[in-house]
Amino acid sequence: MTDRNADTSQASPLTPTTVDDAGHGVHLLREMLRIRRFEERCVELYSDTRIRGFLHLAIGEEACAVGLMNVLSPDDAVVATYREHGYALARGISMRSAMAELEGKLEGCSRGRGGSMHLFDAERRFYGGNAIVGGGLPLAVGLALADHLQGRHRVNACVFGDGAMAEGEFHESINLAALWHLPVLFCCENNLYAMGTALERAESETDLSLKAASYRVPSWEVDGMDVFAVEAAARQAAESVREGGGPHFLELRTYRFRAHSMYDSDRYRDKAEIEQWKGHDPIPAAVERLTTSGALAQGDLERLEAEIATEIDDAVAFADAGTLEAVADLERFVTSEPVDAMAVSP
Amino acid sequence: MSTVTYREAMRQALREALGRDERVFLMGEDVGRYGGCYAVSLGLLEEFGPERIRDTPLSESAFVGAGIGAALGGMRPIVEIMTVNFSLLALDQIVNNAATLLHMSGGQFNVPLVIRMTTGAGRQLAAQHSHSLEGWYTHIPGIRVLAPATVEDARGMLWPALCDPDPVIIFEHGVLYNFEDELPDDAGAVDISTAAVRHPGDDVTIIAYGGTLRTALEAAKQLVADGVGAEVIDLRCLRPLDTATVVSSVVRTHRAVVVDEGWRTGSLSAEVSARITEEAFYDLDAPVARVCSAEVPMPYAKHLEDEALPQVSDVVAAVHALGS
Numbered sequence: 079m080t081d082r083n084a085d086t087s088q089a090s091p092l093t094p095t096t097v098d099d100a101g102h103g104v105h106l107l108r109e110m111l112r113i114r115r116f117e118e119r120c121v122e123l124y125s126d127t128r129i130r131g132f133l134h135l136a137i138g139e140e141a142c143a144v145g146l147m148n149v150l151s152p153d154d155a156v157v158a159t160y161r162e163h164g165y166a167l168a169r170g171i172s173m174r175s176a177m178a179e180l181e182g183k184l185e186g187c188s189r190g191r192g193g194s195m196h197l198f199d200a201e202r203r204f205y206g207g208n209a210i211v212g213g214g215l216p217l218a219v220g221l222a223l224a225d226h227l228q229g230r231h232r233v234n235a236c237v238f239g240d241g242a243m244a245e246g247e248f249h250e251s252i253n254l255a256a257l258w259h260l261p262v263l264f265c266c267e268n269n270l271y272a273m274g275t276a277l278e279r280a281e282s283e284t285d286l287s288l289k290a291a292s293y294r295v296p297s298w299e300v301d302g303m304d305v306f307a308v309e310a311a312a313r314q315a316a317e318s319v320r321e322g323g324g325p326h327f328l329e330l331r332t333y334r335f336r337a338h339s340m341y342d343s344d345r346y347r348d349k350a351e352i353e354q355w356k357g358h359d360p361i362p363a364a365v366e367r368l369t370t371s372g373a374l375a376q377g378d379l380e381r382l383e384a385e386i387a388t389e390i391d392d393a394v395a396f397a398d399a400g401t402l403e404a405v406a407d408l409e410r411f412v413t414s415e416p417v418d419a420m421a422v423s424p
Numbered sequence: 425m426s427t428v429t430y431r432e433a434m435r436q437a438l439r440e441a442l443g444r445d446e447r448v449f450l451m452g453e454d455v456g457r458y459g460g461c462y463a464v465s466l467g468l469l470e471e472f473g474p475e476r477i478r479d480t481p482l483s484e485s486a487f488v489g490a491g492i493g494a495a496l497g498g499m500r501p502i503v504e505i506m507t508v509n510f511s512l513l514a515l516d517q518i519v520n521n522a523a524t525l526l527h528m529s530g531g532q533f534n535v536p537l538v539i540r541m542t543t544g545a546g547r548q549l550a551a552q553h554s555h556s557l558e559g560w561y562t563h564i565p566g567i568r569v570l571a572p573a574t575v576e577d578a579r580g581m582l583w584p585a586l587c588d589p590d591p592v593i594i595f596e597h598g599v600l601y602n603f604e605d606e607l608p609d610d611a612g613a614v615d616i617s618t619a620a621v622r623h624p625g626d627d628v629t630i631i632a633y634g635g636t637l638r639t640a641l642e643a644a645k646q647l648v649a650d651g652v653g654a655e656v657i658d659l660r661c662l663r664p665l666d667t668a669t670v671v672s673s674v675v676r677t678h679r680a681v682v683v684d685e686g687w688r689t690g691s692l693s694a695e696v697s698a699r700i701t702e703e704a705f706y707d708l709d710a711p712v713a714r715v716c717s718a719e720v721p722m723p724y725a726k727h728l729e730d731e732a733l734p735q736v737s738d739v740v741a742a743v744h745a746l747g748s
């Protein structure tokens with residue numbers, strides 16, 4: 079972890095990670111495994127044409143989603159990207175409703191109207207699923223503005239990729255959040271590629287946290303392949319945001335092991351580079367750390383895998399058995415169904 | 425009853441909304457200390473303070489998106505964009521977020537946001553401050569588009585727009601701000617879903633909105649002298665369109681002229697014309713006529729700008745050409 083603010087004195091330095099609670103460590107591992115196995119099953123279902131459209135997998139990046147989502151409270155808000163299955167699951171959206179959404183079923187978390195790129199859940203304050211790169215950032219700023227105006231101390235976590243750092247909406251949003259001192263946690267998953275465009279081919283300054291720090295926002299670089307590091311940094315940043323410290327920025331250095339989407343033949347990356355990053359797979363790393371510390375005993379991993387396989391089988395069965403929304407309802411939800419909006423409390 | 429300008433009517437509406445609901449706030453470029461680019465919000469900063477009258481940086485996409493986010497977070501934001509041409513910098517947020525979130529989320533997240541912006545030509549502001557792009561916004565499912573053309577509507581459309589659970593865009597035509605009219609002292613909310621007949625007539629229907637309403641009314645006045653009774657309809661709500669009011673008039677008059685400050689190609693006038701053709705074809709005695717802006721970026725020189733815009737004489741000529 080690098081504290082990008084040592085020279086700008088914008089924030090306290092990051093504290094080193096510790097894993098005091100063995101059960102919590104196993105929980106983080108379990109969450110990463112759930113996401114990995116869920117997405118591996120998605121690939122099979124895609125080949126089987128039960129899932130269609132764009133499917134963006136985050137295999138290799140699970141530590142980011144799990145580390146970030148685990149530090150948020152239920153009343154915090156999350157705005158994610160189109161590569162958000164992991165964030166949705168780690169935020170508590172059930173595998174059943176996520177899988178039903180991917181299969182386009184009414185029981186899905188967006189009633190089958192969103193699909194892979196647009197998972198939503200009002201109860202968990204999960205605001206998508208935004209497939210316009212950078213498009214979710216202003217929303218997070220606005221959610222934070224609403225908190226500020228209503229005197230609430232909540233964190234508005236906004237996830238985006240390195241590609242979004244080239245968008246004007248990133249610069250407009252972080253400037254506005256910093257100017258108004260709003261409670262936004264900007265989380266950049268830097269996986270080194272904006273779809274097929276390598277970071278150095280897209281950015282004149284490839285040090286992304288330096289760019290964020292230039293807006294006087296406390297900015298930290300974090301090893302995005304280490305769930306314990308992500309969680310520790312996210313916890314510290316989230317606490318500061320919640321306590322009125324204004325926006326913070328985390329650059330999570332990570333890598334996707336699979337192609338950008340199911341349509342991508344991945345011609346722009348060196349195979350050796352992919353293999354090298356697979357050596358930093360966050361799941362074996364967590365297994366090793368937890369085994370060494372004694373948190374994970376012999377047989378525990380197999381038991382976790384078996385439980386997760388059962389959960390996924392159940393989710394797929396639920397989705398397969400789900401219903402297709404009546405075509406007569408096609409034009410629902412273009413506008414709200416009659417209510418007195420001014421009378422509805424937020 | 426008192427005489428007020430369109431600008432004052434809009435300011436009264438803002439003041440009422442801010443006073444009535446704590447969740448309402450106004451943000452945009454120069455709405456506070458400057459008093460609003462067109463002085464609509466002059467004095468509101470002093471009255472309501474900087475938290476509720478928020479000056480923003482020149483970041484249309486971020487502050488429109490922040491309006492959407494604030495609406496999701498339980499507020500009732502009014503976002504002011506200086507002019508319709510600048511709104512193009514926020515088109516991503518309006519089209520991809522405000523208009524889609526409810527549907528994409530399967531009905532979970534509605535966006536109770538009001539966006540106000542100036543539109544239209546007539547002030548020699550040339551090609552980046554004068555266009556009339558209302559028709560573009562009417563293409564998009566999920567947003568309501570309003571065009572107050574009278575002092576009464578300027579006063580009365582904002583509150584019901586704020587009560588709408590979904591995004592509403594209010595287009596204020598720049599030349600209207602200084603127009604005066606009488607307004608009852610107890611003026612308040614008006615309907616925001618129907619068109620209005622502004623001048624009765626039996627021989628031809630002239631359909632207008634926003635900045636072209638006055639042009640249409642002036643034409644109707646001149647046509648009276650020619651013995652032609654022109655019924656003038658003010659569309660008011662551009663999306664969803666109140667087709668019924670238009671059709672019921674045309675069925676009676678058998679002739680229609682649509683006056684639109686937008687360019688003819690792909691315009692709102694094309695949509696209105698198509699609907700008349702779809703629903704009243706056999707009642708028409710002549711093809712639907714259109715009076716639109718010339719298909720040029722708006723020029724600066726006054727004589728050229730006048731030539732580009734729909735004028736009263738153009739409307740009168742179009743009516744006569746229909747055989748009225």
